[in-house]
Amino acid sequence: MLSTTKKLLLCFFAGSLLSQSVLAKTSDEELTPLLKLSPEICITSADERSCDIEVTLEWQTLTNRTICIISDYKDLKQWCSTSPDIHDLTVNISAERDIQFVMIDKDTHETIAGVKLKVTPASPPQVRRRYRNPWSLF
């Protein structure tokens, strides 16, 4: 028969071990993004302001949840997976400004994660008048 003190100590150790494993799991989850976008940046040329690119969204699900992707891109207002086994989505983008993607739970509409595609114009080098002919030294 264990004394009350020993029971308390056992509970304390068991509890601390449990909490350590939970903390480790939380830390792993924080290090691994739930929703990944590839590529994350699209650089537009100096001539064409529009970014035409194929991007892939990838996500991991911790539980068997079906998700939806919503965005402010005109051709992808909302897309929902048909199965919890689907973990990526490839989209052709043609945009002139940043696009925000948000992953939500299909059933609860809970926001799970979000990523942003940055559309950046390639800044042309700054130039100015040259006041001397390069070959006029003599």
Add this chain to the structure above:
Amino acid sequence: MPYLLALLLTASLFSTSSLASTPTSCDNNTDCIEVGRWDIGIALGYGNKTNPLKDFEDIPLYAVPTLAYYGDNWFFDNGNIGYTITEGENYTVNLITTFSNDSAFFHRWDPSNIFLLSGDTNHNAVTPLASTMTGRTAKDPKAIGELENRNFTYLGGVEAFIYTRFGIVHATVAHDILDVHGGTESKLKWFYNLPLNKWNFEIAAVLDWKSEEVVDYYYGVRANESLYWNQAYQAESAVNKSIEFTGQYVLTEHWNLLFVARYTDIANEIADSPLLDKDYTSTYFVSAAYRF
């Protein structure tokens, strides 16, 4: 000076329209440069610059460099340092330092000649041939003894560009800032760029005014060189007139063919100096130019 004023006024009348608006790209361009990036290049070929000084050799040209860096306002361009005070679509005003071309005739290693490499190992490209100008007997009153140094100097001043549909007018006034001769130079240049497919042509006409101090320092005769000529030749301010041609053919992104020619009619006030035996100087240079 009346020439200069007349040309400047005429040019300013045409300055309402501009072909020289601020560029957006500098590909194969000679009148534009990327800010914050060194422009380095070298032209290798063959050419010659005639020396109007009596008994001085011509200056062969084998290599000509170009080295420039432009910041937002400051710039360094082939030895010239400048600061842009104001700039508009049709005009630019800069504070500048520049250097005189005259000392180049006297010194092999003058900045104007730095890269005009001679194959001659003793570097005597502009050394007198030691015939008529030196070594004469003291009995000849017109004999000129060994010349004293005519030093290089920097000039500091102001320049203005006016961009017109008929070309670009460039006016400069600069004064000796190293107190070598204490003189002033002023230049009025008109030039016109004509891009034609892979060719780019530039033609220019230049009036180059030099004050009496400049002419006297470089082309006057010192008393210890010749007492006779020291009295007989009195320097006056003078205007040299030049025409220039530059042709470039784009071969690749980095390589160009380069054709340069210049003819300068030396003012009578200078040509009358006993140090000269020609009243002109001409330069030509044919090369392949590489821009890094």
